[in-house]
Every structure is written in structure tokens, then in C-alpha cells.
Amino acid sequence: MQKFSYHTHTTFSDGKNSVKEMIEQAVSLGWKELGISDHLIVHKNIPNSPSWYKWQKEPEIFHWSFNDIYEKFARHIEEIHKTSENYPISVRVGAEVDFFTYDGWLDEFLRLREKLAFDYFISGNHYLFLDDAGENIIDFKDAQNLPIEQQSTMVKRHFKTIEKAVASDLFSFIAHIDYVRKLPLCESDKFLDEKMQLIKTIAKNNATTEISTKGIRKGGDFYPDCNLVKAAIENGVRFVISDDAHRTDELGYHFDYAEDVLSRFNCNSRWHFVNK
Ligand SMILES: [Zn+2]
Ligand SMILES: [Zn+2]
Numbered sequence: 001m002q003k004f005s006y007h008t009h010t011t012f013s014d015g016k017n018s019v020k021e022m023i024e025q026a027v028s029l030g031w032k033e034l035g036i037s038d039h040l041i042v043h044k045n046i047p048n049s050p051s052w053y054k055w056q057k058e059p060e061i062f063h064w065s066f067n068d069i070y071e072k073f074a075r076h077i078e079e080i081h082k083t084s085e086n087y088p089i090s091v092r093v094g095a096e097v098d099f100f101t102y103d104g105w106l107d108e109f110l111r112l113r114e115k116l117a118f119d120y121f122i123s124g125n126h127y128l129f130l131d132d133a134g135e136n137i138i139d140f141k142d143a144q145n146l147p148i149e150q151q152s153t154m155v156k157r158h159f160k161t162i163e164k165a166v167a168s169d170l171f172s173f174i175a176h177i178d179y180v181r182k183l184p185l186c187e188s189d190k191f192l193d194e195k196m197q198l199i200k201t202i203a204k205n206n207a208t209t210e211i212s213t214k215g216i217r218k219g220g221d222f223y224p225d226c227n228l229v230k231a232a233i234e235n236g237v238r239f240v241i242s243d244d245a246h247r248t249d250e251l252g253y254h255f256d257y258a259e260d261v262l263s264r265f266n267c268n269s270r271w272h273f274v275n276k
Pocket of ligand 2: 007008009096124244
């Protein structure tokens, strides 16, 4: 069974446990490896979003200037390195990045990548775009109040944005590819063309995606759901198992079940740091 997770959060973003507590839990599970991937969300128009009224209560997650976050993330990276020195485990520093497409974002992200010593990045898109250029964002809850047709356009845009993240080749793997199912409009059999197109793009770019047990914790299916996992495997997509742990007791959650599903669908391409 996979004995590591590269998709985890700490109190640095929206996790409930410290870096030290997450590392100690991984060690007590017998893991030799852990990746910490707190959120990296920087969008120039965050304070102008219709969802700002709630985002402003979470200043540790939402940022609108890359310049403002360098020091903060540098300290975080340093803390992870320092803490991990005391434990018999290799800890890598990553970030779960919301990929944006407005002019200038990618250049700023590339600069951050040069300046800070991250080991890896995960792509994880959590929002919808109100316009084609991705200049204006809104969260899923608030989007539900918009006309259905507009929601549908935004869902298609969401998938296109993830495809651009895949094509950028900047990410070790692509997280929760059917995250849009948070929207009531997006039941599992909806937007199948868009989902399949994304899977094909992942395969074509030789990229990796995750099977995340977070969906199971929420009382549902994996992210992505089993049908999409099967379709992705049939298209030759490589997988890594994630827990998207936000607390110590979520590390390794139901990895045995994820292993069962991957082997049932004959997944023979798995991702691990030594492979890349
Ligand atoms: Zn996420
Ligand atoms: Zn996450």
C-alpha cells in the first residue's frame, strides 16, 4: 500500500494541525516520506470578488499580490525543513496552486517558482471564473445563485483552465479533477465531454492525477469519482493516491480502499517522486 501522501495541509493554510504534528503522525504511521502542500492562492482581483465577504475572514489563504507572500512562504518552507530534521522521514515542500489565466499571472508564478525553494507544485482549482480571461472569480456556493446557463459556461471554463494547468507542465500532479461536482448542476453524468477532454489532455501531456480519499470522507465517492478513475486509467493516465489531509487523523485515510480501486481497474502507472 502507498505509504506517503503529497497532498496535505497544515495550519499554515486551512489545515487543523501544525507542520510538526503532521510529520509526527506520518512517522507514527511508519511512513518514510511526506509532502506538505498548503494552498497557494494569488489572484489580483480577490478583493473585488462577489465572494470576498467570506474570503476576507481567511487572510491566511487568500492573497492578491505575489510580492506580499514571498516572506511568508519562505518562512513556511524554512519551518518545514527545520522541523523535519528531527524525524526519520523525508519531507518535501509543495504547494497546492489555483491556476489562473489572466494576463500576467503565469509570469508572476514562474518568478515565485524561481525565488522560493519549493520541491513541487500540485494544481488544484477551487473557483469559477465570471469571464473568459479569468479576471474575476467566485466560489462555488455563490455561483449557485447565478442563472443556470451562466453556471454551465463557468463550469466549461473551469475545465479549460485545468487543461491549461496540465499543458503548462508545472505541476507534479493535478488534484481533484471533478471538484466542480460541488455544484448541484454537476452531477456525475453531467459535463462528461468536458471531463473526458480533460482526461485526454492529462494523458496526452503525460501528466499525473490523484485519486483522493477526501471525497470518501465527505460521505461520497473519491475525487474523481470511480467512473472517471476508470476512464482515466483506460486512457493511460498515471495516478497517485492522496488524502488531502487537513488533520493528522486524515493522513492515509482509506488508502487501502483506493489501492483496491486502482488494482480493480488495472492501473499500472503510479507516480512517486523517485520516478520524476
Ligand atoms: Zn484542493
Ligand atoms: Zn488540498
